[in-house]
Amino acid sequence: MVEIARHWWARSLLAAWLILSAHGAEVRVTLDANRIATGEAANFTIQVSGGRAEQPVIAAVPNLIVDFQGKNQMISIVNGVTTQIVSFSYTVGSQVAGEYTIPPVVVKVDGQELQTKPQQLVVFDDGSGKTTPDAPTEDPNRFGTMSVELAIPERTEIYLGEIAPVRIQAFLPMDAQIQLRSIIQPENGAFTLHNVSDQPQQSVEVKDGKQYRTLTWFGGISATKAGTQSVNLSVKAMVALPDRSKPVLRPRLGDPNDPFRHAFGRGAQVRYTENDVTLRSADMPLTVRALPEEGKPANFSGAVGEFAFDALEIPAQWKTGEPQRVALRIKGSGNFATMKAPELSPADLWKWYPGQDQFTPGDIASFSGSKVFQYNAIARRNGEYDVAFALSYFDPKQAKYLTIASDGKRVSISGDAMQEEKAPTTEVAAPASMEETPGLMPLRKRNDRAAFFAGFAGRVNPFLLGGIALFFSALAPAAAWWRRRLQDPLLRERQQRKKDIAQALAEAQQHVRAESAALYWESARRALQIQLAAQWRVKAHAISLHDVAKNCGADSPVTAFFREADRWSYASTAQEADWSRWQSLHQQALQSIDS
Amino acid sequence: MKAFLILWFALTLLAQAGAPPFVLAQWSAEKGDWEQAISSYSAALQYEGPSASVYYNLGFCHQQTGDAGRAVLAYERCLALSPRAADAQNNLTMLRKELSLPDAKIRARDLPAWIAWISRDEWFLVFLTASVLLVALFWCAWLSSRRNARFLCFAASAFACTVMAGSAWVMKQRESEDLLAVVLAADQSLQLSPFPTSEKVTSCPAGSVVSLEQEHGDYVFAELTPGNTRGWLRKDSLEKIAPR
Numbered sequence: 040m041v042e043i044a045r046h047w048w049a050r051s052l053l054a055a056w057l058i059l060s061a062h063g064a065e066v067r068v069t070l071d072a073n074r075i076a077t078g079e080a081a082n083f084t085i086q087v088s089g090g091r092a093e094q095p096v097i098a099a100v101p102n103l104i105v106d107f108q109g110k111n112q113m114i115s116i117v118n119g120v121t122t123q124i125v126s127f128s129y130t131v132g133s134q135v136a137g138e139y140t141i142p143p144v145v146v147k148v149d150g151q152e153l154q155t156k157p158q159q160l161v162v163f164d165d166g167s168g169k170t171t172p173d174a175p176t177e178d179p180n181r182f183g184t185m186s187v188e189l190a191i192p193e194r195t196e197i198y199l200g201e202i203a204p205v206r207i208q209a210f211l212p213m214d215a216q217i218q219l220r221s222i223i224q225p226e227n228g229a230f231t232l233h234n235v236s237d238q239p240q241q242s243v244e245v246k247d248g249k250q251y252r253t254l255t256w257f258g259g260i261s262a263t264k265a266g267t268q269s270v271n272l273s274v275k276a277m278v279a280l281p282d283r284s285k286p287v288l289r290p291r292l293g294d295p296n297d298p299f300r301h302a303f304g305r306g307a308q309v310r311y312t313e314n315d316v317t318l319r320s321a322d323m324p325l326t327v328r329a330l331p332e333e334g335k336p337a338n339f340s341g342a343v344g345e346f347a348f349d350a351l352e353i354p355a356q357w358k359t360g361e362p363q364r365v366a367l368r369i370k371g372s373g374n375f376a377t378m379k380a381p382e383l384s385p386a387d388l389w390k391w392y393p394g395q396d397q398f399t400p401g402d403i404a405s406f407s408g409s410k411v412f413q414y415n416a417i418a419r420r421n422g423e424y425d426v427a428f429a430l431s432y433f434d435p436k437q438a439k440y441l442t443i444a445s446d447g448k449r450v451s452i453s454g455d456a457m458q459e460e461k462a463p464t465t466e467v468a469a470p471a472s473m474e475e476t477p478g479l480m481p482l483r484k485r486n487d488r489a490a491f492f493a494g495f496a497g498r499v500n501p502f503l504l505g506g507i508a509l510f511f512s513a514l515a516p517a518a519a520w521w522r523r524r525l526q527d528p529l530l531r532e533r534q535q536r537k538k539d540i541a542q543a544l545a546e547a548q549q550h551v552r553a554e555s556a557a558l559y560w561e562s563a564r565r566a567l568q569i570q571l572a573a574q575w576r577v578k579a580h581a582i583s584l585h586d587v588a589k590n591c592g593a594d595s596p597v598t599a600f601f602r603e604a605d606r607w608s609y610a611s612t613a614q615e616a617d618w619s620r621w622q623s624l625h626q627q628a629l630q631s632i633d634s
Numbered sequence: 635m636k637a638f639l640i641l642w643f644a645l646t647l648l649a650q651a652g653a654p655p656f657v658l659a660q661w662s663a664e665k666g667d668w669e670q671a672i673s674s675y676s677a678a679l680q681y682e683g684p685s686a687s688v689y690y691n692l693g694f695c696h697q698q699t700g701d702a703g704r705a706v707l708a709y710e711r712c713l714a715l716s717p718r719a720a721d722a723q724n725n726l727t728m729l730r731k732e733l734s735l736p737d738a739k740i741r742a743r744d745l746p747a748w749i750a751w752i753s754r755d756e757w758f759l760v761f762l763t764a765s766v767l768l769v770a771l772f773w774c775a776w777l778s779s780r781r782n783a784r785f786l787c788f789a790a791s792a793f794a795c796t797v798m799a800g801s802a803w804v805m806k807q808r809e810s811e812d813l814l815a816v817v818l819a820a821d822q823s824l825q826l827s828p829f830p831t832s833e834k835v836t837s838c839p840a841g842s843v844v845s846l847e848q849e850h851g852d853y854v855f856a857e858l859t860p861g862n863t864r865g866w867l868r869k870d871s872l873e874k875i876a877p878r
Binding site (some may be wrong): 078515516522 | 641654656660663669678681683684685686687690691694697711714715716720721722724727728737753754755758761762764765768769773775776777780791798799802805806809853854875877878
């Protein structure tokens with residue numbers, strides 16, 4: 040029973056939710072103005088909420104223009120209830136005054152059809168008079184035209200291999216929107232286009248009394264075969280032109296006091312029709328002459344134009360068998376593309392490998408400019424030679440071949456003459472694939488020493504090393520000061536004096552222990568004499584009791600000591616020794632001198 | 635005849651066993667056995683240390699086998715050790731032209747060309763020599779008793795100090811070369827983010843030189859050289875030019 044009830048409740052809830060969700064869908068229409076002038080547009084919106092809506096179809100009404108503008112979708116969540124709102128926006132209007140009814144619109148919402156109410160729109164004539172659409176014109180050049188001409192218009196002939204600079208122009212309607220769909224290409228195989236500028240120059244020009252937006256490219260053409268040929272070029276483009284076959288609505292002016300009146304205006308709603316067209320230039324006849332066979336130099340590589348050597352770089356010192364890089368720059372105007380690296384002369388002295396080249400254009404069409412060649416050469420023989428580069432080209436102005444040589448450079452080549460490549464003597468043949476890749480430098484035969492990538496630089500901090508170096512450098516002044524100190528004569532004299540005094544005092548102590556009074560007095564007096572000599576700048580042994588009494592005073596301990604010493608030194612009879620008094624007297628004398 | 639063959643075979647084995655890897659690699663290269671030559675040159679690098687000649691020959695062999703990424707890497711390593719190697723420069727230029735890769739001027743970017751003309755190791759030697767000279771000259775200047783000699787020593791030590799500072803600056807500037815790597819795998823994608831499902835910014839053909847920045851998982855943020863296209867590349871698709 041409980042099971043039945045539960046089923047009953049669940050089924051009831053599901054049914055209620057389904058009914059509510061179906062009945063929850065709502066369609067509303069709004070028309071922001073019921074009265075507009077001819078040519079103006081009113082906004083018509085169909086808003087669907089509570090379900091998924093398909094785009095409705097509005098039935099056609101004679102003279103009523105209905106333009107679909109877009110679809111907006113919005114999801115709102117209020118108190119946990121999610122609602123989906125979809126808006127379909129249209130502009131409606133007419134070029135013909137009258138009363139119009141926008142018919143009921145059927146909207147499919149989750150499979151259910153809902154219908155809107157009809158809307159009334161009054162279109163009145165505002166007197167502007169622009170009610171009749173422009174008649175479409177059938178101008179064959181309405182999508183634009185194209186032209187090609189030589190940069191030197193008086194020229195009517197070119198040579199095979201020569202690049203003639205050209206100017207290519209596309210004349211496009213002023214009101215058109217253009218998108219180029221291809222690069223400019225020759226219509227037939229008689230000519231090849233070169234170095235066409237990537238970005239065309241844009242300008243406005245008047246042609247045949249009509250204003251055009253003009254795109255201008257610069258480039259060069261070269262012929263592929265001799266004879267009279269026509270230059271035809273074409274480019275594919277999408278040209279979007281205003282569609283004048285349908286009336287166009289303009290935004291309503293609205294309330295003149297509305298500050299957002301202009302800010303939110305949609306501007307001119309011009310319809311454009313896109314056309315994929317191919318613009319072709321008119322035939323430009325040109326006589327193509329073959330290059331003469333007569334007088335063609337052996338090293339002619341196809342360069343046609345006017346060229347000159349600009350700079351060169353040839354090392355002065357060479358060693359046979361070792362490759363070195365040579366470089367040169369050629370400037371001029373003409374067909375640089377077919378120009379190959381000029382050879383080093385004398386040709387039999389050198390073996391060389393194709394290198395790299397780089398062209399630097401001097402003008403927008405890359406007709407003039409300079410080309411740098413760099414390649415590796417190996418000297419075959421030793422000796423001293425005058426070396427130069429040689430280039431042959433055809434000059435179309437003079438209609439003849441010319442060979443030019445660069446400035447010579449004296450080079451010195453050392454080493455043994457190179458062994459010419461011979462067939463391998465062993466059974467092992469030279470690797471075939473090495474010959475299949477010409478220009479590759481051969482394998483190295485010898486290994487060289489092991490090296491480091493970032494080397495010590497990567498492992499040892501250079502700033503730490505620099506700090507250590509500066510530290511050791513800073514030790515140098517300290518060392519110099521110490522050295523100077525060691526060599527100071529006054530210091531050395533003082534040190535010697537201290538040493539002599541210490542020796543004399545030590546001897547005196549020895550004599551005290553040996554109880555040799557006469558010798559004690561002599562040593563003790565010598566210690567005093569050395570100290571006094573340093574002060575009085577006299578010889579130590581020359582200081583007598585008389586000098587001491589005179590300089591120190593008759594009552595000084597030093598004079599008393601000298602007096603006692605003389606008495607003991609020159610006494611004829613032995614006297615009783617009083618060591619403690621003598622040593623005390625000696626100490627007093629020494630302290631007296633120090634103070 | 636049989637004994638002669640055995641003897642010949644034994645002698646060949648003995649000779650090969652005793653020969654250094656570089657010589658073995660040369661033999662293989664002369665035979666056109668590029669795979670064997672690559673293996674032997676790699677062994678030479680392992681046992682004899684990095685050398686410009688081995689890297690050059692390794693690049694040549696990779697070029698012959700069509701492994702453009704590894705060929706570029708080996709030539710770049712050769713040029714890192716020996717920047718004035720004309721043969722490596724020539725082959726690398728040709729290879730890049732063949733692969734339609736831009737000529738990556740990766741050394742001493744934004745610095746005068748002569749700085750790149752000297753390898754980083756050589757710059758370090760310049761620095762070390764200048765340091766030793768600085769110390770020696772400074773000591774001479776302070777300890778010399780002759781006035782002229784002291785002046786000369788001071789002037790020379792000032793010069794040595796300048797060279798030392800200059801070379802230290804160059805080494806510091808060229809530290810960024812440690813972060814350069816070559817893409818080895820063909821047609822690698824430079825991605826917008828370091829995840830397999832990320833969008834592709836552009837493709838990096840094998841042999842492209844990139845400058846590495848930060849890492850994230852299996853990916854590394856890299857900038858294509860030359861140019862300023864940046865994105866994430868798989869780590870296992872590239873190898874650094876200066877191995878550690």
